[in-house]
Amino acid sequence: MMSRDMTSPDMTGAEPTVRAEQVRKSFGRLEVLKGIDLQVEQGDVMCVIGPSGSGKSTFLRCINHLEKIDAGRLWVNGHLVGYRQKGDKIYELRAKEVAAQRREIGMVFQRFNLFPHMTTLENVMEAPLKVRREPKATVRERALTLLDRVGLADKVDTYPAQLSGGQQQRVAIARALAMQPKLMLFDEPTSALDPELVGEVLDVMRQLALDGMTMVVVTHEMGFAREVGDSLVFMDDGAIVEQGSPRDVLSSPRHSRTREFLSKVL
Amino acid sequence: MTDTASRGPTGGPSAVPEPEAVKAIPVRNYGRWVAAVLAVGLFAVVVTAFGRSDQITWEAVPSLLTRDTILLGAGYTLLISVTAMVLGIVLGVVAAVMRLSPNPVTSSIAAFYVWFFRGTPVLVQLLLWYNLSLAFPTLTIPGIYSADMNAVMTPFVAALLGLGINEGAYMAEIVRAGILSIDPGQVDAANALGMDGRLTMRRIVLPQAMRVIIPPTGNEYINMLKTSSLASVVQFPELLKAHDNIAAGSLAVFEGLMAISIWYLVLTTVFSIGQHFLERRFARGTDRRRTLIERLLANIAPKRVGAQTR
Ligand SMILES: Nc1ncnc2c1ncn2[C@@H]1O[C@H](COP(=O)(O)OP(=O)(O)OP(=O)(O)O)[C@@H](O)[C@H]1O
Ligand SMILES: [Mg+2]
Numbered sequence: 383m384m385s386r387d388m389t390s391p392d393m394t395g396a397e398p399t400v401r402a403e404q405v406r407k408s409f410g411r412l413e414v415l416k417g418i419d420l421q422v423e424q425g426d427v428m429c430v431i432g433p434s435g436s437g438k439s440t441f442l443r444c445i446n447h448l449e450k451i452d453a454g455r456l457w458v459n460g461h462l463v464g465y466r467q468k469g470d471k472i473y474e475l476r477a478k479e480v481a482a483q484r485r486e487i488g489m490v491f492q493r494f495n496l497f498p499h500m501t502t503l504e505n506v507m508e509a510p511l512k513v514r515r516e517p518k519a520t521v522r523e524r525a526l527t528l529l530d531r532v533g534l535a536d537k538v539d540t541y542p543a544q545l546s547g548g549q550q551q552r553v554a555i556a557r558a559l560a561m562q563p564k565l566m567l568f569d570e571p572t573s574a575l576d577p578e579l580v581g582e583v584l585d586v587m588r589q590l591a592l593d594g595m596t597m598v599v600v601t602h603e604m605g606f607a608r609e610v611g612d613s614l615v616f617m618d619d620g621a622i623v624e625q626g627s628p629r630d631v632l633s634s635p636r637h638s639r640t641r642e643f644l645s646k647v648l
Numbered sequence: 649m650t651d652t653a654s655r656g657p658t659g660g661p662s663a664v665p666e667p668e669a670v671k672a673i674p675v676r677n678y679g680r681w682v683a684a685v686l687a688v689g690l691f692a693v694v695v696t697a698f699g700r701s702d703q704i705t706w707e708a709v710p711s712l713l714t715r716d717t718i719l720l721g722a723g724y725t726l727l728i729s730v731t732a733m734v735l736g737i738v739l740g741v742v743a744a745v746m747r748l749s750p751n752p753v754t755s756s757i758a759a760f761y762v763w764f765f766r767g768t769p770v771l772v773q774l775l776l777w778y779n780l781s782l783a784f785p786t787l788t789i790p791g792i793y794s795a796d797m798n799a800v801m802t803p804f805v806a807a808l809l810g811l812g813i814n815e816g817a818y819m820a821e822i823v824r825a826g827i828l829s830i831d832p833g834q835v836d837a838a839n840a841l842g843m844d845g846r847l848t849m850r851r852i853v854l855p856q857a858m859r860v861i862i863p864p865t866g867n868e869y870i871n872m873l874k875t876s877s878l879a880s881v882v883q884f885p886e887l888l889k890a891h892d893n894i895a896a897g898s899l900a901v902f903e904g905l906m907a908i909s910i911w912y913l914v915l916t917t918v919f920s921i922g923q924h925f926l927e928r929r930f931a932r933g934t935d936r937r938r939t940l941i942e943r944l945l946a947n948i949a950p951k952r953v954g955a956q957t958r
Contacts, residue, residue, distance in 0.1 A: 446840055477844055485842035495837035499855050499930075509841035512851060554837075561841060 397460040399424045399565050399596040400445060404454035407440055414440045416620040417454065422565075422613075427597045429607035429628060432617035433643055438600040439492075441617070442567050445598065446487040447480050458487060459564060485513060488558030492570040494550040496542040496557070502529065503538045506557045514561070521560070528556040532586050548579030552586055559590075566590065568599040602647060608632055616640045708900045712907035721890025722911045728807050728886055729876045733869050735812030740819020745849065747824055758820065765817035771878050774810035777801065778882040807879035807886075815872060822864045826857030858930040866923035870916050877912075887911055 400422040407415040414437045422428045430438050443449040444456060447464040456463045464480055466473045475483070497505050506525040510516045529535055532552035542550055551571055558566060568587065572580040584606050591597060591610045601607060607614055607628045614628040616637070624637045632648075635641045698704065712718060746758035765773065781797035788794045830853050838848040880889035887908040895901045 443836075448836055448839060481839070481842045481844045484840060487840070489837075489840035491833060491837065493833055495831070495833040497834065497837070497852055497856075508851065509843065512847055513842045557841070 396424060398422060398457075399426075399459055400428075400598065401457045402441075402454065403456075405441070405444060405451050405456050406453040407437075407444060407449060407451050414620050415444070415451075418617075418622055420615060420622065420625065422596060422598055424596055425594050426612040427591045427595075427599060427610050428613045428615060429611040430598065430600045430615045430617060431602065431604075431607065431643070431647075432615075432623075436617045437620045438617055439569050442489075442569050442598060442600055445565075445567055446484050446489055448489075458483070481513075485509075485561055486564050488561060488563035488566045490551070490554050490558055490566065490568045490571050492573050494542070494547070494554045494574070496550055496554055498542050501539050501541055502534060502545070502553050505542070505553055506560045509557070510560050525556070525560055528559050529553070531589075532556045533582070546579060547575045548582045551575065551583045555583075555586055555590070564596065566595055566597045568597065568601070570600050570602065572601070572603060604632060604644075604648060616643065618643070704902055704906075705900060706903075708903040709907050709910075712894075712900065712904055713910060715894065715907075717885075717890045717894055718887065718904075718907060718911070721885060721887040721908070722915070724884065724890070725873065725876050725886040725911070726915065728804070728811065728879055728884060729869070729872045732808055732811035732815055732876065733872050735808060736815025736819045736868070736872075737865070739813060739816025740821075740823045741854075743816060743820035744823035744827060747820060748827060762817045762820050765814050766821075770810065770814045770875065771881065773814050774806060774878055774882050777809045778803070778806040780806075803879070803882050803884040806882040807876070807884040810882070811872065811876060811879065815868065818868060819865065822861055822868070823857070826859075826861035827853055829860045830856050855930070859927075862923070862927050862930055866919070866926070869923075870919060873915050873919065874912060 398421040400420070402418050402420050405415055405418040406413070418441055420428070430441070432438050440449055444451050445458065445463065450464060461483065462472075463483065464475055466475055466479075497508065500508060503522075503525055506528060507518075507521045510521040510524070511518065526535070526538070529538060532555055534549060534552055534556070537545060537549060537553075542553065545553065555571075571587070572583050575583065580603070584603060587597070587599070587606070588610050599606075599611070611628040613625060614631045615625040616623050616631060616635075616639075618639050624631055624635060624640045631640065632644065635644060699706075743758045743761055746754045747762070749755050749758075778801060780801055784797055786794060787797050787800050834852055834856065835848055838852045843851070876886055877888040879886055880892060883889065885893070891904045891908045895904050898904070
């Protein structure tokens with residue numbers, strides 16, 4: 383592993399946006415990821431499904447280095463995530479460099495995680511203002527455009543506590559987009575929502591996909607996966623059991639564990 | 649099935665009978681009445697005892713209240729309590745952040761600080777600072793600075809260090825509890841946006857922790873207003889010391905103590921009100937119950953407070 387040349391992992395044309403090779407991760411003695419291999423091409427939407435505890439969230443968090451991987455390699459846009467390679471040696475990146483890498487990657491959480499002490503607009507403007515130090519007028523304009531795009535132009539001065547779950551999640555999406563990321567990670571963005579609010583969030587995500595955003599989406603919304611996903615990954619027990627086009631995996635799963643899981647959720 | 653339902657679908661809203669108002673006889677709390685009467689009686693006895701005592705010259709109290717020395721003392725009490733509290737808050741935030749650091753050395757130092765300064769009496773700490781010259785006759789920072797310790801360790805400096813550093817140990821625990829009360833998802837969200845640890849702490853964690861930190865900090869400050877009277881032992885001329893200075897040459901000792909008590913009450917009351925407004929400022933974005941003062945204000949200026957409800 384170490385001796386292979388990792389600086390130019392792809393020989394054939396465009397760099398994939400995400401590339402994972404044998405990614406492993408343990409929490410203490412519990413091995414949560416047991417060698418994940420996958421690629422997400424630029425502009426693609428990859429959906430990830432799997433039972434609870436299979437490591438979906440953990441893998442997503444590894445992609446923007448919220449969790450450190452223990453083994454394997456993970457690249458985003460051709461850069462090793464969280465590390466720098468010089469010759470045979472791997473160096474950990476400084477906190478500032480990790481933060482810089484994360485600016486290219488947006489993340490949307492199951493529980494929204496909006497900043498409750500800031501208004502909707504302040505939530506969206508915070509990172510471009512404080513992290514990228516862009517001029518306030520530019521940021522404000524972009525934030526307003528984004529909030530309009532997710533249908534919340536009239537909620538600009540509202541605090542998160544006064545928004546419905548669906549509205550909060552749409553703000554969270556706008557907040558992530560405000561940093562103009564090249565990749566968006568979604569961790570069960572609709573799981574905490576009342577059923578009637580799921581649609582409005584999926585609509586925003588569908589539009590984002592149409593606009594060409596590269597996305598990795600952990601979801602239980604099979605309809606969304608089938609319609610919007612370019613590929614579908616089924617994870618179980620820390621490993622990828624099956625992957626392919628959503629239509630194939632969902633309608634004719636090859637693996638018995640996939641069939642078993644799908645029979646429970648469909 | 650209810651009555652209204654049995655009347656069939658044609659029965660419009662007018663067909664629904666007004667529900668009968670509840671006219672119940674409230675539970676009578678006789679015990680509460682007895683307790684109230686007893687309390688009022690006892691209070692009256694104490695007040696008249698003080699009022700009747702011919703050993704207390706009440707007429708002397710108002711003039712004592714405004715004696716120059718006492719006024720100056722009140723000013724010094726305010727000065728030392730504010731500066732010591734500021735020092736305490738700064739040290740507390742630093743110690744709390746250090747305590748939560750993954751670096752074991754940093755967090756142990758913070759733990760030691762809290763352990764030492766919470767574990768020894770503040771009165772002793774004040775005397776230790778004041779008498780530091782016994783251990784270090786000269787204060788020396790090699791190559792930069794050197795001075796006679798007694799000249800540096802003035803009553804004010806001793807009081808400031810004694811009270812402030814002690815307060816920092818208590819504030820550290822309060823701030824730490826505030827930081828720990830924040831959902832880790834907030835830190836994840838901030839990190840995912842590319843915010844580094846410092847920015848996350850300053851913009852996301854601490855502002856939210858304030859809601860948890862401010863109420864006990866207000867209590868700490870009110871305590872500090874009163875504890876600052878201990879600074880009299882290091883000759884700092886705050887209220888108690890000011891009183892001491894006057895009382896030495898007068899017979900109005902009790903009256904003087906009464907006068908400075910009134911000053912302490914004025915100061916603590918004013919700051920309780922200030923604390924209320926501070927708490928409201930940091931409750932932004934959360935549902936909040938209206939406090940006593942807020943309801944009082946609502947009676948005086950209903951519009952102003954009404955506009956606060958978003
Ligand atoms: N910080 C952590 N410390 C210890 N164990 C963890 C931690 N985070 C996750 N785990 C464990 O790792 C395993 C995988 O968790 P993960 O959250 O990735 O699963 P998931 O597939 O996202 O499940 P779900 O569908 O319930 O969200 C679980 O057994 C979980 O308990
Ligand atoms: Mg999960």
